[in-house]
Amino acid sequence: MRTPAERRAEPADPLTVVHTRWAEEGMAGGPWPFLAMCSLSRLHQILARALEDRLKSLELSRTGYFVLTTLALMNGGRALLSTLGRLMMIHPTTVKLTVDQLERAGLVTRQRHPHDRRATVVRITELGAERARAANAALENADEGPLGGLAGRHEELFDALRDLRLATGDTEF
Amino acid sequence: MRTPAERRAEPADPLTVVHTRWAEEGMAGGPWPFLAMCSLSRLHQILARALEDRLKSLELSRTGYFVLTTLALMNGGRALLSTLGRLMMIHPTTVKLTVDQLERAGLVTRQRHPHDRRATVVRITELGAERARAANAALENADEGPLGGLAGRHEELFDALRDLRLATGDTEF
Structure with missing residues (x-):
């Protein structure tokens, strides 16, 4: 968990504005459920598109x-x-x-x-x-685009999601 | 990053079998790119469905x-x-x-x-x-189902994904 000052010092994040405006617009509750869902949707969409693009050359x-x-x-x-x-x-x-x-x-x-x-x-x-x-x-x-940005960090992504994925009941296989 | 022994001691994860089989089947490279993509897709799908279900009663x-x-x-x-x-x-x-x-x-x-x-x-x-x-x-x-499993952990999910999301180029807003 980061302090507000730490968050401000970080590189530009399109979702930062949500965090700031939530209090300004007097929204009920906290911004985190919405931010969590947006964040997951955006990462999924960015990587799904990049993966589709990359696989085209392999006809998959x-x-x-x-x-x-x-x-x-x-x-x-x-x-x-x-x-x-x-x-x-x-x-x-x-x-x-x-x-x-x-x-x-x-x-x-x-x-x-x-x-x-x-x-x-x-x-x-x-x-x-x-x-x-x-x-x-x-x-x-992969060495460019969104997949390039993730290169060498796949295990980190898997580990970052693992406990949360199991907490949502991902256990049927 | 967890050791193999630590991974085995954790609760059942449907993706563990992928990790084990990768070496057994003599697949090239490491299992992490596939595991990262599967893991993100599964969490996204579980939560997207649960969110759709929950929002139905609000006609959204x-x-x-x-x-x-x-x-x-x-x-x-x-x-x-x-x-x-x-x-x-x-x-x-x-x-x-x-x-x-x-x-x-x-x-x-x-x-x-x-x-x-x-x-x-x-x-x-x-x-x-x-x-x-x-x-x-x-x-x-939310107090049941996948959304209940995530309750109180929204900020954790957001923070877990943030650096990786920015690394994939999520900067247009």
């Missing part, structure tokens, strides 16, 4: 990148379509559309489950595994 | 809440439609649709700018200001 969407990396980490490189959606907190329709795209690009294959005809097994291909490695390397070695 | 969307609180903080409770979009990093079409909804609910009014016929001035109404106060109070006093 952001969801495609998440699916492919998740599959690469799975035993045998495969998972049920339904498991992927649950793991990634993504709507089943979005997962299905993403897997359609990845399949057309030859990055995954799709098979009916041998014992459950309604279930679909998705498996990463060798090309898909290469693409997942390339995407993760591109993220790790 | 998440974007409506952001617009209304931003207007409440403005000098004279008004801003240009174009300024709102820029301030909130929201697509102009989304801002316009949100302001349409807020206007129908009597929470804002909309007027042509006196000196620039193409510009629209949005102003918060007394009802809108009350609704903004109620929404921020609901957030501050």
Whole structure:
């Protein structure tokens, strides 16, 4: 927690004005719930856009990148379509559309489950595994834009959010 | 930064498996860029959904809440439609649709700018200001679900993200 004087001495933050105006405009309660939500939304939006942009050259969407990396980490490189959606907190329709795209690009294959005809097994291909490695390397070695600003600080971001993420109930996997 | 032993002793985290499997599956580079992006996406998604749910009883969307609180903080409770979009990093079409909804609910009014016929001035109404106060109070006093898990920790979340947000270039306001 910073003192007001420490906050003023820091580099320009677009959200500082919110903090100042909150008291001036006689808003009820404190500014922190609003500031916390704005701050999380802005960082998410900045990085989501930057990630989409960066992945374009690898012909991957952001969801495609998440699916492919998740599959690469799975035993045998495969998972049920339904498991992927649950793991990634993504709507089943979005997962299905993403897997359609990845399949057309030859990055995954799709098979009916041998014992459950309604279930679909998705498996990463060798090309898909290469693409997942390339995407993760591109993220790790980013040297410009928002992703460049985050380079070398990924573990710091993960650790900064971890307790708060668990406090909000992120425990289903 | 935690040691591996410290990490194992902590409560169950759905992302721990990623960390473990990364080395086992012989993935290139480190797991942190992927973990950082997953972690940010999950927290954002958990809180965005919880916020939408909580605001339903106040007949506000998440974007409506952001617009209304931003207007409440403005000098004279008004801003240009174009300024709102820029301030909130929201697509102009989304801002316009949100302001349409807020206007129908009597929470804002909309007027042509006196000196620039193409510009629209949005102003918060007394009802809108009350609704903004109620929404921020609901957030501050949440006592269950993901928002309850975050109660009393909003400043902590803001501070945890601040340097990283500025490092990604969050400076246009």
